[in-house]
Amino acid sequence: MSNAIEIDHLSVSFPSRSGPDVVALDDISFNVETGQVFGFLGPNGAGKTTALHILLGFLSASAGTARIFGCDVRASIARERIGFLPEHPDAYRFLTGRESLLIAGRLFRLSRSVLAERIEKVLALTGLPVDIARRPIATYSRGQRQRICLAQALINEPDLLILDEPTGGLDPLGRREVRVLIQNLKAAGKTVFFSSHELSEVELVCDHIALLARGRIVAQGAVHDLIPAGERLEQFFLRMVQS
Amino acid sequence: MIPTLTLARVVWLELLRRKDFYVLLCLLAALCAGLLSLDIFGLGGVVTFIKDLGLLAIWILVWILTLNLSVRQLPREESQGTIFPLLAKPISRLELIVGKWLGCWSATGFAAFCFYALLAGVAALQGGPFAPLVLAQAFLLHLTAIAILAALGILLSTRLNSDAAATLAYLASGACLLVIPQIPVAFETLVGPRRDLLLALYFATPHLELFDLRRRLVHDWGAMPIQPFLEILIYGALITIILLTLTWLAYRRKRFVRGDIL
Numbered sequence: 001m002s003n004a005i006e007i008d009h010l011s012v013s014f015p016s017r018s019g020p021d022v023v024a025l026d027d028i029s030f031n032v033e034t035g036q037v038f039g040f041l042g043p044n045g046a047g048k049t050t051a052l053h054i055l056l057g058f059l060s061a062s063a064g065t066a067r068i069f070g071c072d073v074r075a076s077i078a079r080e081r082i083g084f085l086p087e088h089p090d091a092y093r094f095l096t097g098r099e100s101l102l103i104a105g106r107l108f109r110l111s112r113s114v115l116a117e118r119i120e121k122v123l124a125l126t127g128l129p130v131d132i133a134r135r136p137i138a139t140y141s142r143g144q145r146q147r148i149c150l151a152q153a154l155i156n157e158p159d160l161l162i163l164d165e166p167t168g169g170l171d172p173l174g175r176r177e178v179r180v181l182i183q184n185l186k187a188a189g190k191t192v193f194f195s196s197h198e199l200s201e202v203e204l205v206c207d208h209i210a211l212l213a214r215g216r217i218v219a220q221g222a223v224h225d226l227i228p229a230g231e232r233l234e235q236f237f238l239r240m241v242q243s
Numbered sequence: 244m245i246p247t248l249t250l251a252r253v254v255w256l257e258l259l260r261r262k263d264f265y266v267l268l269c270l271l272a273a274l275c276a277g278l279l280s281l282d283i284f285g286l287g288g289v290v291t292f293i294k295d296l297g298l299l300a301i302w303i304l305v306w307i308l309t310l311n312l313s314v315r316q317l318p319r320e321e322s323q324g325t326i327f328p329l330l331a332k333p334i335s336r337l338e339l340i341v342g343k344w345l346g347c348w349s350a351t352g353f354a355a356f357c358f359y360a361l362l363a364g365v366a367a368l369q370g371g372p373f374a375p376l377v378l379a380q381a382f383l384l385h386l387t388a389i390a391i392l393a394a395l396g397i398l399l400s401t402r403l404n405s406d407a408a409a410t411l412a413y414l415a416s417g418a419c420l421l422v423i424p425q426i427p428v429a430f431e432t433l434v435g436p437r438r439d440l441l442l443a444l445y446f447a448t449p450h451l452e453l454f455d456l457r458r459r460l461v462h463d464w465g466a467m468p469i470q471p472f473l474e475i476l477i478y479g480a481l482i483t484i485i486l487l488t489l490t491w492l493a494y495r496r497k498r499f500v501r502g503d504i505l
Contacts, residue, residue, distance in 0.1 A: 056331045058499060076333045084331035090323045092253060094260040106249040107332040136260075152328060162331075 002069075004160045004191040005032035005055065010064035012050055024050040026215040027064070032193055032208070034159070037186050039202040039223075040195040042212035043241055048195040049087065051212070052164055055193075056084060068160065080108070083158030087165045089149030097123075097133035097140070097148045104152040115155075122151040125184075127177050143174050150178070161185060163194035167201055179205055203233040213241045246334040247342040254346025255353075258312060264354050267304045271358055274300050275365040290371030291461055297362040298457045302385070305355045306416065309389050313347040313396025314408040317494070322404075326499060336495050340397065344487060347393035352386050359385075376466040381456035384472075387479030388454035392416055394486035395449075401493040419451045449482045 010028050013021040025047045032038045042048050053059040054066050057073045071078035091100045098119060105115040123133055126147045132140070137148060146168070153161060166182075167175040175198075182192050182205045196202050202209065203223070210220040218240050219226055227236045258264050278293045320326040329339065359382055363373050395416060399408035426445040430438060453475050459467065 053499075056327070058327070058330055060496070076335050078333075079331055080333045082331060084328055086324055086327040088324050089328070090325055091328075092257070092325060093323075094257055095253075099256070103249055103253055104328075104332070107246050107329070107334055109245050109333075149328065 002034050003031045003067075004034045004036070004069060005030075005038075005193060006065075006067040006070075007031070007051070007055075008065045008067075010051070010054065010066055011062050012047075012054060012059065013062050023215050025054075025061075028212070028215075028217045029064075030210050030217060030220050032191060034191050035186065035189050036208050037182060037192045037206050038194070039206035039209040040193060040212065041197075041199070041202060041209055041237060042195075046212040047215040048212055049164065052162060052195060055162065056082070080156070081159040083153035083156060083161045085150050085153045085161075085163045085166055087168065089146055091137050091145065091148055091152065093138035094136065096136055097128065097144075097151075100137060100148060101133075101151055101155055105155045108156040110156065118155055118157070122154045125154060125181060126151040127174075143170050146170055146174070150181075158190070160191045160193065163192065163196075165196055165198075166194055167196070167198055175201065199232075199234045199237055209233075211237065211240050218243075246332070246338050247345060250334075250339060250342025251346035251349060254312070254316065254343060255350045258350040258354070263308060263311065267308055267354070268357060268361070271297070271300055271304060271361060275361065279365065279369070290366060290369040293369060294362070294366050294371070294373070294461045295457070297365065298381075298460065301355065301358045301362060302455070302457070304358060305351060305385070305389060306392065308354055309347065309351040309392040310396045310409055310412045310416070312351060313344075313393045314400045314412055315405040316343045316347065316397060317400045318403075318405040318408070321499060336497075337491050340487060340490050340494060344390075344393055344397055344490075347397070348386075348390045351389050351393065355385055355389060356382070373460060374463060374466070377456065377460050377463075380467055380472055381460045384454040384456055384475060384479075387476055387483075388451055390483045391449055391451065391454075391479055391486065394483045394490065398486050398490040398493065401490055401497065416451065419449050420455075423448050423450065424452045450478075454479060 008029050010025055011023070012025040013023045016022050028047075028051070040048055040051065050059065054061055055068065055073055057076070057079065060074070066073045068078045069081055091097075092103075095103065101119045101122065102112075102115055105118060110118065119133075120130075123130060128144065128147045128151060132144060133148070137145065140148065150166070153163075161182075167178050170178060179201065182194075185192055186205075192205075194206075206223055208220075208222050209226065211218050219236075223233070227233060275293070275297060278296060317326075320329060330336070334342075359378070363378060366372055392412075396408065396412045399412050399415075403411065423445060426441055429441060433441060456467070458464070
């Protein structure tokens with residue numbers, strides 16, 4: 001099976017005014033195969049968002065390589081098959097939900113005829129009512145903004161969906177819908193890579209995980225291989241991070 | 244090209260949905276109405292006076308609109324976090340900058356067109372219409388000045404927040420319009436390195452006064468000869484390209500730190 005993501009000996013450090021460089025990622029390597037739902041876990045400050053930003057080309061690595069579907073992440077072509085939902089999603093508030101989806105689709109160079117159909121599809125997928133999609137985003141609740149941003153991330157029918165804390169602003173119903181959506185995407189052969197603090201969510205949807213602590217991978221593999229029988233993911237997480 | 248035009252369209256929608264443009268248009272209309280009803284020195288409607296004040300008002304309003312719109316584009320993307328999903332799409336930072344600039348330039352150019360049309364209508368009503376060719380030249384040069392101002396606003400906002408960028412952009416463009424053209428007067432009294440420094444400053448800064456045809460328009464001095472007109476347009480295009488290149492250099496490796504954003 002081919003790899004959707006390949007991270008090879010990746011290191012990132014930032015200059016510090018008050019001392020030596022701050023090492024955000026220290027020689028991490030892992031692969032995500034196509035079709036996997038991959039959970040990227042770690043405590044606050046572990047380097048998860050830095051790794052996501054490298055994958056999306058927002059940051060440059062100090063050493064090592066990162067590739068998406070075989071393309072170097074620094075090339076904009078690598079992002080053609082990606083959908084991304086950031087940790088604190090927001091959209092242009094002066095646009096309606098429908099307009100923001102149209103804009104997102106046009107940035108992927110999709111034609112208007114394709115988009116007309118695609119917009120209805122992603123609205124249905126994310127559970128955002130059509131009448132709400134006609135309203136300005138400024139009037140949306142936090143959960144509705146999260147849904148419209150998720151819909152934007154799906155507009156290009158991505159082969160790889162990168163989600164940073166996707167259930168953060170959602171109520172229990174919304175969380176369940178996101179979980180179902182991820183499972184549907186997996187069934188459709190898509191790859192989902194997401195970082196989360198919600199270990200119960202991760203446990204329910206992920207088949208593989210990587211655990212990051214202090215910029216290093218401390219555990220990675222299939223969930224059922226990593227976690228000993230009788231232990232919960234939360235106990236495993238605490239044990240690994242504290243050790 | 245599609246992403247660039249799409250980003251420009253977002254700026255247009257922002258201008259049309261926010262109230263800035265309508266407020267400034269109403270202000271200009273109120274000023275024109277006030278001028279029409281004035282009977283200055285018992286002479287009735289003095290059309291030259293109306294044209295002069297109206298054009299000055301248009302320059303000030305367009306200056307405000309262009310800088311306010313351009314300096315908030317990039318900082319707002321960062322403060323709202325919309326920069327992340329935007330850059331996660333297959334667009335380069337150069338496309339982002341050019342799209343934002345194109346949007347600011349075309350949208351404020353459209354606003355300037357509305358302002359000019361309003362004033363031209365008022366002047367025609369008063370029996371002193373603008374000479375069409377001079378009006379077209381004045382508008383085109385004003386449009387070029389808008390291109391420079393929009394590029395300047397976006398350049399300053401790459402490293403500053405929108406408030407700081409706006410302050411600096413107003414000061415810099417105000418100095419380019421009002422102070423820099425006076426430098427040759429000071430040449431006469433200076434000698435040595437101070438004179439050289441002043442000379443370098445004079446040639447290094449954009450000469451926005453070149454794009455101002457108000458006097459020619461107000462006093463019916465006739466159209467500009469085509470050669471200097473084209474040279475000024477080319478000069479404006481070059482300054483804009485230099486500013487956009489500097490913007491790209493400042494922005495191409497900019498790191499967005501989540502802690503700074505939130």
